[in-house]
Amino acid sequence: MTDGIGILGSRIDLDQTRVERAMAEFRAARPVLVIGEDGAALVCGVEGLEAPLAEALARLASGTPRLVLPAARLRRLGLDRTLPGRVALPTIDLKRIEQLALVIDAKADAPVAPADTLDETALELARLALTVPVVVVVPVDAARLAESAVERVGIAAVKNFRQNEVRRLRIVGRAPVPLEGAPETEFVVFRGGEGLRDQVAIVVGKPDLSRPVPVRLHSACLTGDLFGSLKCDCGDQLRGTVEWMARNDGGVLLYLDQEGRGNGIANKMRAYRLQSLGFDTYDADEVLGFDLDQRHFDFAAEMLKQLGIAEVDIMTNNPVKVEALRESGLKVVSERRVIGRPTDENVRYLASKRDRAGHIIDTDALFARLKAGE
Template identity: 40%
Template sequence: MPNDPSQAASQPRAGDQLAVDRGVAELRRGGIVAVRAGGDRDRLALAVSAELITDETVARLRMLAGSDPVLAITRNRAAVLGSGGSAPVVSLTLPAGTPAARVAALADPTAGRADTAGLVTLPEPEAGPTATAVRLAKLARLIPAALVASVPDLAPDRMEGWSREHALLLVDRDAIDTHRRDAAARLVRAASAQVPLADAEDCELIAFRPLDGGLEHVAIRIGDPDPAGPVLVRLHSACLTGDLLGSLRCDCGDQLRGAIRAIAEAGGGVLLYLAQEGRDIGLINKLKAYSLQDLGADTVDANTMLGFDDDERVYFPAAEMLGLLGIARVRLMTNNPEKIGQLAACGVEVVERVRHVFPSNRHNERYLDAKARRSGHLF
């Protein structure tokens, strides 16, 4: 907590973070959420996920707000639609009577052919309600697009009461902006058990529960590594298709099993199995990206066509897990320089990068090439 009382008001309260957790759940069920933003948090708007809207939801949104909604999308998605700009988020005005199916197609390239006729692009300040709504959609691992309607002429001191009167959850911009870091800080070590693995019989699984209600992360501690020395560590993002099903479209399964073998052969270390499916865009969006790759996009372009950055992962949870395990210095098994920089920014000292490469196959050659050329991976 800040020592300077003048800074305390800008720090999200525990209740604000709980509102974000609930706002994520509400968006994922297709509900309407009130978001408070603006330079002085003096603007209120209502938002709903663009991929989950119905015509009835659009009508209710307009009725509650008393204004016409706009479609808020990321700069990456706007560029695909030919509605570019320099702002991180842009708003598209919609012709009167635009059906929900057309809105969904504008937001999601896998939802149909996008009809851009009659749209007007309005850049949105990064601190504005539409940008805030898109950030909340990302936290929900939904397509980063929202239908947003401003609530005009509402004084800041009336926003909470107005939201309660209309049975709407109110989510604050500041809490959304800090949520990923704050959620990682609320990880707790929940359970552990000895689980001998095929390639590492001396193995303990340690589960970490996030108090935001999200998915658990798991540490696989192999052998008895000394936390005081640099520990051999692998950060592995969950990949249902590669890790469990043996997909040949990626190298994730090879990397997971290869890392477990390598750590065991080295005498011990830790693999962090992080709930960050699809570079943290979620399983559904990863499968949508695959469908775009089948049409010719590479792994980077597929993510940006959906409106995401090419890699949405952050490593606050990994750093928190290492801290709870008493590990401050690591030898990191990775081909991704971004992991080194992110861990260092979180206070974990990366003493050495340990190369971690496996042969390609005819299904993932293009994927690995894009990782090297466009994402800077070191093969």
């Protein structure tokens, strides 16, 4: 006789499912019960937090509620922090939460204590759910919620979620899809990895897997890839890479669900609004509570391995991508730069990526091209 786990799935599968459900609850502005060795708490994001829910959480509290903020947001509040922290909430005051979490020019108005493991777990849930990474944490007696429908998840399950998704990565579909300028192209769809959708490998031509394969890791950019936004060079990089591969014996472009450097489309639009007010791309993200880059690339390396690739000629300006592939065990034989057209709207963005994130971009040459009208 079995305990049922062998039939219904492994312990890892069950933990992953619980985290996925918790992510859905976060996105729906409903609380999640996070359970650790030292206690439990109801946690919810600040997005969609309204008075009826705040009042219900306050009634259930067995200790002082708190607002947990990431280090990036604490820096915008005027504090020199590299780790997340928490502010006590004697009452769950929505105006005060909004001030600390979202107001551009706010300052810290109360002591900020170090975040504990449960706090950091709540922040990770917000990041996984692609919501603003600021959370309300309400200590509760878990026994009082035994009969409730609230979703519950363990700290370890959230901590291990990303790495388990890499292990579960698998191909779920593939088909030839001829493209303009690259008629011999195959789309290979993977389930798992990062984000909330599937990942796609675009195999252009017939690359020789016994030699270094030209590879690009391309994070999805709805505004640039699809609509031709002038604020970035993503669309040019995407199409230019595929065209180059078609002319040069093939290659593989990984199209990764990492919109807005892993922050999600909603947060990307919030950051764009801040950029319209004068913030650069990284300062805008910091106002929202995000560090320079939230992306991970270990799952991208696993995609390449499942396609039979061991050595790569990587097409990127981002040294983090190069190092990530090397750390995964792939051999990076060479690097190629990928630069799109400069515009009045994107040169500051490109300069920020060079100066603040170490991207290898010759902005002097870009400015010269822009001046020449190329």
